[in-house]
Each structure stands twice: as C-alpha cells, then as structure tokens.
Amino acid sequence: MAIAIYYNASMDLTAVAFSLEELMARRARLVRRAQQLPPVGARPVTVAGRVAGWVSPAVLDAIAQHPGVHVEPEAAHLMPVPAQRLGMDAVLREIAVIMRDAGQIRSWRNELLDVIAEGRVLAHIERGAVRPLGLLTHAVHLSAWAPDGRMWVARRSLDKSTDPGLWDTLSGGLVSAGEDPASALLRESHEEAGLAPVELAAHSPLRTVLRMHRRLPDGYQVETVHLSDCVLDAATAPASLDGEVMEFRCVDMGVLRDMITHGAFTLEAELCILDSLQHRLSAGQTAVLFSG
Known part of the structure; x- marks a missing residue:
C-alpha cells in the first residue's frame, strides 16, 4: 500500500497523522466494543413512570422491599x-444508601447527577448509584491541541475507580445535576487541567461522539459522550487541581499513533481522539497514515 504523508505549515514537521479511511475503520471497531447488551438477567427500570435504565438481579434484590420500589x-x-411524604428524590436517595450498604456501589461520590428518562430530567441521584441502575449520563471531553499540531493528553490517577493509569483526553467528566454540558466542560477543564475559561474562549461547540452501552464492574454504562476541540496557547501548561490526573504530555502524531496502537487510552478517550483527528482531516488540516 502506498503511503502518502502530508504536512501543514502550521504543524510540527515531525507530526505524523492518520488517513481518514484508517481512522474510520478503527472507530468502527471501537464502536462495536462500546455497544453491549445489558447484563444477563437485568430488568428495565422506570422512574416516575418513564423508562430510565436497567437493574441487575443483585441490585434489585437489595432494594426490592423499599417503599417506592415496585417489582x-x-x-x-x-x-x-x-x-x-417521599418524593422521587427522597426515594432515590434512600435507595442509593441501601445499595451502598449492600455493597452494590463501588464508590460513593457525594455528587448528584440528573436522572434523565425519555428526554426529561425527573430527579437527582448519587453519582455512585447511576451505573448500578443503568441510568443515562452525559460526559464531556476536551481535545486540546498545541499550535504546532501536537495533542495534549492526560494520564488518569492510579486512585481512579475506573481505568486507573490509562491515558485520557486533556480533560473530561460527567455533567452534574442541574448543569449544562458547556458549563461542565469549563468546570472539568479547570478542575482537571487548571484551565481558565478565557483559555478556552475559542473552543468548538460540543458535538456528540456517540452513546455508549457497556457492561462494567460497577454496573451498566449508558452514556452520551460530547466533545469539544481547542488550540491552546503555546505558553499554556496544564496543571491538575483535583488530583485526578497524574501526568500531562503534549505528543506529536507519531507518539499518539503508538499510544493508540498499544491501547494506552480509555475507550471513551480514544473514540474522542479519533473523532477529533477525523474532524481535522476532514477540514484539510492534517493527513496521514495510521497502521494500528
């Protein structure tokens, strides 16, 4: 196969990017990994009469006798x-405590997320209870580029309950209760990378990469992944404020290719990075070969 490598004057001449066809093929393989059926034996869950998630037999056994749960x-x-006098928030709060005490929640976060069903926010619930109930979440990611065409990536702390030590986009996280995705992007970028809103003033509008359905150790992940791109000033040096990142790197496309080839990234992060690369290629900003 002939290999054509193109360079753009705005990029570091050592950067190697990827062909659009190769990116699309790799993305298709990853999407298959990101689309799994609910756990065996799981039942649909409705919240306030609307279809909202999936619950495993073990979790259902733990909460079945609580007021507000009808099986x-x-x-x-x-x-x-x-x-x-138990509203929907109170029922979900008490159910989350029962799940925690029964060992069905791996990590209690003291953070509330919206409970979303059929396009409506119905209530709020402890973040750690979301996946055991298979509830929908929204995640935001930032793909950050240097002016010379390199990409910023962040290595997750070894203390993270999910994918510890793997590499990620520069910043990313879940949209909290009552928060819109754009605000969540600014918050996460500040907490995880120390970036002020003014440094992201020119970031692209958030776009949807995909909705994931995955069986994980802590339950069933149903998550819509949103992505924004930006080019950071050359003098910018990301710094973690919340301890969730152990290392930042600004890598050229050759290093990025090797990291992708060797599975260095979380599944969500790699899907976001491939999407970002694909957008740059489609815009005529880079070109190249991906051989992984």
Missing part, C-alpha cells in the same frame, strides 16, 4: 410515595 416480572418501577 414486576418484566420491569422494576421506582416512584414517589405520597403517603409517606
């Missing part, structure tokens, strides 16, 4: 209990 052969229903 039927085909589904589990979570609902307010007016007679006991």
Whole structure:
C-alpha cells in the first residue's frame, strides 16, 4: 500500500497523522466494543413512570422491599410515595444508601447527577448509584491541541475507580445535576487541567461522539459522550487541581499513533481522539497514515 504523508505549515514537521479511511475503520471497531447488551438477567427500570435504565438481579434484590420500589416480572418501577411524604428524590436517595450498604456501589461520590428518562430530567441521584441502575449520563471531553499540531493528553490517577493509569483526553467528566454540558466542560477543564475559561474562549461547540452501552464492574454504562476541540496557547501548561490526573504530555502524531496502537487510552478517550483527528482531516488540516 502506498503511503502518502502530508504536512501543514502550521504543524510540527515531525507530526505524523492518520488517513481518514484508517481512522474510520478503527472507530468502527471501537464502536462495536462500546455497544453491549445489558447484563444477563437485568430488568428495565422506570422512574416516575418513564423508562430510565436497567437493574441487575443483585441490585434489585437489595432494594426490592423499599417503599417506592415496585417489582414486576418484566420491569422494576421506582416512584414517589405520597403517603409517606417521599418524593422521587427522597426515594432515590434512600435507595442509593441501601445499595451502598449492600455493597452494590463501588464508590460513593457525594455528587448528584440528573436522572434523565425519555428526554426529561425527573430527579437527582448519587453519582455512585447511576451505573448500578443503568441510568443515562452525559460526559464531556476536551481535545486540546498545541499550535504546532501536537495533542495534549492526560494520564488518569492510579486512585481512579475506573481505568486507573490509562491515558485520557486533556480533560473530561460527567455533567452534574442541574448543569449544562458547556458549563461542565469549563468546570472539568479547570478542575482537571487548571484551565481558565478565557483559555478556552475559542473552543468548538460540543458535538456528540456517540452513546455508549457497556457492561462494567460497577454496573451498566449508558452514556452520551460530547466533545469539544481547542488550540491552546503555546505558553499554556496544564496543571491538575483535583488530583485526578497524574501526568500531562503534549505528543506529536507519531507518539499518539503508538499510544493508540498499544491501547494506552480509555475507550471513551480514544473514540474522542479519533473523532477529533477525523474532524481535522476532514477540514484539510492534517493527513496521514495510521497502521494500528
């Protein structure tokens, strides 16, 4: 196969990028990994009458007797209990505590996320309870570039409960309760990389990369992944403020290619990076070969 490598004057001449065809083929393989059926035996969950998630048999056994939980052969229903003055938030709060005490929550975060079903926010719940109930989350990621065409990447702390030590986009995280994705992007970029909003003033609008469905040790991940790109000033040096990142690197395309080839990134991060590369290629900003 003939290999054509093109350079853009705005990029470091040592940067090697990827062909659009190769990127699309690799992305297709990763998407298959990101689309899995719910765990065996899981039942659909409704919240306040709307289809919202999937619950495993073990989690259902733990919460089945709690007020506000009604179990039927085909589904589990979570609902307010007016007679006991338990609104939807109160029911979900108590269910989360029961799940934690039963060992069904791996990490209690003291952070609330929106409970979203059929396009509506119905209530809020402890972040650690989301995946055991298979509830939808929204994640934001930032692909950050240097002016010379290199990409900033961040290595996750070894203390992270998911994918410790793997590499990630420069910043990323979940949208919190009552927060919009654009605000979440600015917050996460500040907490994880020390970036001020003014440094991201020219970031691209968030776009949807995909919705993931994965079986994970802590439950079922149903997550819409959103991505924005930006070019950081050459003098910018990211610095973690929340301790969730152990190392930052600004890598050329040759190093990035090797990292992707050797599985150095989380699945979400690699999908975001491939999407970002694909957008740059489509815009005529880079070119190249990916051989992994």
